[in-house]
Structure formats: structure tokens, C-alpha cells
Amino acid sequence: MQRLTGPIRPYDWGSHEVIARVQGRDFPTAEPEAELWLGAHPADPATVDGRGLDAVIAGDPDAELGATVVRRFGAKLPFLLKLLAAQRPLSLQVHPNLAQAAAGFEAEEAAGVPVDAPQRRYKDANHKPEMLVAVGRTQALAGFADDATVFLRKLQWPPGLGWADRLEAGDLHGVVSDILRGAPDFDDLADLCAAEGSARALAIADLAARYPGDPGVLVAMLLNHVELSPGDAIYLAAGSPHAYLRGAGVEIMAASDNVLRGGLTSKFVDVDELLRILAFEPGPPPVVTPVSAGPSTVRWPTPTAEFTLYEITVGGSPVALPAVGSPRVLFCLEGEVRAADLSLRGGESAWSPASDPELTARGTGRLFVATVGG
Missing domain, CATH: 2.60.120.10 (Jelly Rolls)
Known part of the structure; x- marks a missing residue:
């Protein structure tokens, strides 16, 4: 041994305290510290x-x-x-399954897209199922929620009420596609969510304030809001939309860096590919x-x-x-x-x-x- x-990794959503505190270093750190990588992935091996x-x-x-x-x-x-260690929300994202990753990587290699290009979608040929075990209080969005219609009706936001009707008719794919291709104005959404007052609504209010006009905020309304105490865990399979909002955890995954983003970010979003990869399977929070x-x-x-x-x-x-x-x-x-x-x-x-x-x-x-x- x-x-x-x-x-x-100093991603801008990282904490200035958590990793340094765990390692016994001085904090706050000058740069955000988002992820300590302990593996052999060629992008940044230990x-x-x-x-x-x-x-x-x-x-x-x-x-x-x-x-x-x-x-x-x-x-x-x-x-x-x-x-x-997340001090603020990560992008709304999804990971491909093994066959999708292999095909996507091969296609982008053949097309000569540089691995570090902003529009590159597949950095490697592997899938990326992952699990996070919270080591501090952590909030996340994880998977399409089977009670999204209940939440939308509680808010009484007009576009959301229309989506609720369509969700009850089984049109989750259509709702998500419409949001990503032409999100309605939601300047009033933060106030409605703040008035509703649940942890889920307050999380959406925070996202609406941070990312005005970003359709990822509206997709987030359709996801499970999960609050994890230390020792709680969530598992994210291929195709499951998710975003860590804040907190810290020990995360393990298949060795891949493939991420397709769907919002809450200024980075590249490929709506067609995202819709192809997403698993439109509502369910309860994926707690382990x-x-x-x-x-x-x-x-x-x-x-x-x-x-x-x-x-x-x-x-x-x-x-x-x-x-x-x-x-x-x-x-x-x-x-x-x-x-x-x-x-x-x-x-x-x-x-x-x-x-x-x-x-x-x-x-x-x-x-x-x-x-x-x-």
C-alpha cells in the first residue's frame, strides 16, 4: 500500500472551505476547490x-x-x-449509458472534434453511473419526480398548470422538449416559489434568481428535490437528470468524464442529444x-x-x-x-x-x- x-479541480461552483478543512489546511482558500480526484482517469490522475x-x-x-x-x-x-464540495449549484446534467458513450466518442473522434473543445460532448467511451454519500448536509435534484404534477399545481403558476395536465397524460418528453426549445418567461416564478415556502420551492426560487432565463430552472421543477444528511446516499444511473445544489460528499463513479448539460450553466448545451440521452422515467428520489x-x-x-x-x-x-x-x-x-x-x-x-x-x-x-x- x-x-x-x-x-x-478548481471549478467555479466549488467551496473555499470544505476540502481545505478536511485536509487540515488554512481556509478560506483563494480559489474555489470543487473536487478532489482520487483515481487514474487520464484527465487528472492521482x-x-x-x-x-x-x-x-x-x-x-x-x-x-x-x-x-x-x-x-x-x-x-x-x-x-x-x-x-459544492458552494453553489452545479449544472443540470445527465450521463450516457455505455453504448451511447462509445458511439458518441467514436463519432466525435472521427469528426476531429478536439477533446477540450467547448462543444465536445463525449470525452471518453465510458458510461458514468455515480453515487454520492453525503458528508455534510447536501441538497440535490435527482431524477424526474413522480409527484411533479402535485408540485406544479400547488404553485399555481399558469405555464406549470398546463404542464401538469400534459404530465398526467404521459407527455413528459414533450414538456421537457418544449421547455428546452422555448422556455416561457419566468420572472414571477421566484416570488411564487418563495410564497409556497417548501424546501423544494425555495430551491427553485434560488435557481430562478441565480439563472434568469435559463430553461434548466424550469426542468428543475420536474425533478426530485433531495435533502441528504451525513451518511445518506443517492445513486444516479445513466440517463437520470441531476444537479447538486450545495453540500459535500464522497462520490464514486465509473471512470468517465462524460457530461451532457441541460441548463444552470453558461456552457454548451446540445438539446437534441440531451433529449436522446435522458431517461423519461419518473420515480421517487434515488436514495441508497x-x-x-x-x-x-x-x-x-x-x-x-x-x-x-x-x-x-x-x-x-x-x-x-x-x-x-x-x-x-x-x-x-x-x-x-x-x-x-x-x-x-x-x-x-x-x-x-x-x-x-x-x-x-x-x-x-x-x-x-x-x-x-x-
Whole structure:
């Protein structure tokens, strides 16, 4: 096992406090700090002894990942772990499934669209299912809501009442398409939402004030509003529209950087492609309940093969680290935890290759362990 050093992405929606506080650095920071990346994605790999984790893995894939993982996913780490810290809303976005990502990437490569071009939609050929486990109070929009008609009728906003009728007739696709292609004026929406007063309405009021004229605000009215306490989690499958509004969480995903945006942003929005990728399947909030995975250990089950996430509460007796024989990224959220001959404090991480022997954690703290799915 070796110490892992992850880069911090300074997106403008990031916090000036959260990541620095976890890592024990001075804050507020000069730049926003949005995501701490702990993985081998070529866009920004973490490092081991100054070498990119992607290069370390490429040097001996079977030892680093294990032969089974190499056969399933190739000679690359199939997941990416992040610490995400949002001070203000992220863009409304959706991620493609595996077939859509592969086809989209191939088409844009053939067309010669540079990977860093603003209009580039597919940065790689992988899908990006993801899960976020809150480590502070977090608000998000996640998936089309099955009670959107109830919310729209409570607001009594005239365009929304018309949408409610169409939603009840099963025309979710048509409503979203009309919003994205020609959103009505909504200068009065923030006041109506503030008067309604629910957490969901207040979130829409805030978005309306931040993004005047952005059709993403109106799409947000059709989504589940989710409030997460520490330890709560949401899982976002391919095609599920979502946006983190504020808060912090440990996020794990298939190793991809594919994002199609639908609003709440000044960045490129491709309405036709977005409508093709979106899954128009209303449902309840996609909350994931943790299950016991051994002494002092929980995991959040998902249907994704690329990743599994565990949390270990270390204190008193040593705790065996799960998933021996698989590649693992360890991330200490707080306290001080020792495994093998390495001590991890809050905000520090480690790489444990598949060739590592069975390991135990000692000390006092909270340790996340990311590995490949079962």
C-alpha cells in the first residue's frame, strides 16, 4: 500500500472551505476547490511517489488491478473516487449509458472534434453511473419526480398548470422538449416559489434568481428535490437528470468524464442529444440505504459493476479492510487511521493494489474504501 496524492479541480461552483478543512489546511482558500480526484482517469490522475496512478497501473496491470479486473475492464482502474464540495449549484446534467458513450466518442473522434473543445460532448467511451454519500448536509435534484404534477399545481403558476395536465397524460418528453426549445418567461416564478415556502420551492426560487432565463430552472421543477444528511446516499444511473445544489460528499463513479448539460450553466448545451440521452422515467428520489458489511463497516449497494464503496468507523479493535485481492483506494475523512505501515489523517488517501495481502485498519477515524463492484 502506498500514499496517494489527488489533484483538486478548481471549478467555479466549488467551496473555499470544505476540502481545505478536511485536509487540515488554512481556509478560506483563494480559489474555489470543487473536487478532489482520487483515481487514474487520464484527465487528472492521482499520483503515487510522483507517478500518475494510470502509469503505475500500466506498468503491471495484473499486479495492480488483478487478472480478473483486467479481463472484465481492461488494463485501467474502472472507478473514480472524489470528494465533492459544492458552494453553489452545479449544472443540470445527465450521463450516457455505455453504448451511447462509445458511439458518441467514436463519432466525435472521427469528426476531429478536439477533446477540450467547448462543444465536445463525449470525452471518453465510458458510461458514468455515480453515487454520492453525503458528508455534510447536501441538497440535490435527482431524477424526474413522480409527484411533479402535485408540485406544479400547488404553485399555481399558469405555464406549470398546463404542464401538469400534459404530465398526467404521459407527455413528459414533450414538456421537457418544449421547455428546452422555448422556455416561457419566468420572472414571477421566484416570488411564487418563495410564497409556497417548501424546501423544494425555495430551491427553485434560488435557481430562478441565480439563472434568469435559463430553461434548466424550469426542468428543475420536474425533478426530485433531495435533502441528504451525513451518511445518506443517492445513486444516479445513466440517463437520470441531476444537479447538486450545495453540500459535500464522497462520490464514486465509473471512470468517465462524460457530461451532457441541460441548463444552470453558461456552457454548451446540445438539446437534441440531451433529449436522446435522458431517461423519461419518473420515480421517487434515488436514495441508497447502507447495509452492514462486517464489524464497523457498511456499504451502499448499487447495480454497477465498476464500483463498490465501503465506510469503516475505526476505533478500538482493528478492522479488516474489505475486498482483499481487489484494487482499492482508501480515503480518510477524519481522525487518524493506520493500515500496514501507513498512517492516514483527514483528507489523505492511499492506493492498495490487488496484490496487497489482507490489511487491517487501526486508530480512530472514518475511512472510505473504494473498490470494484461484485
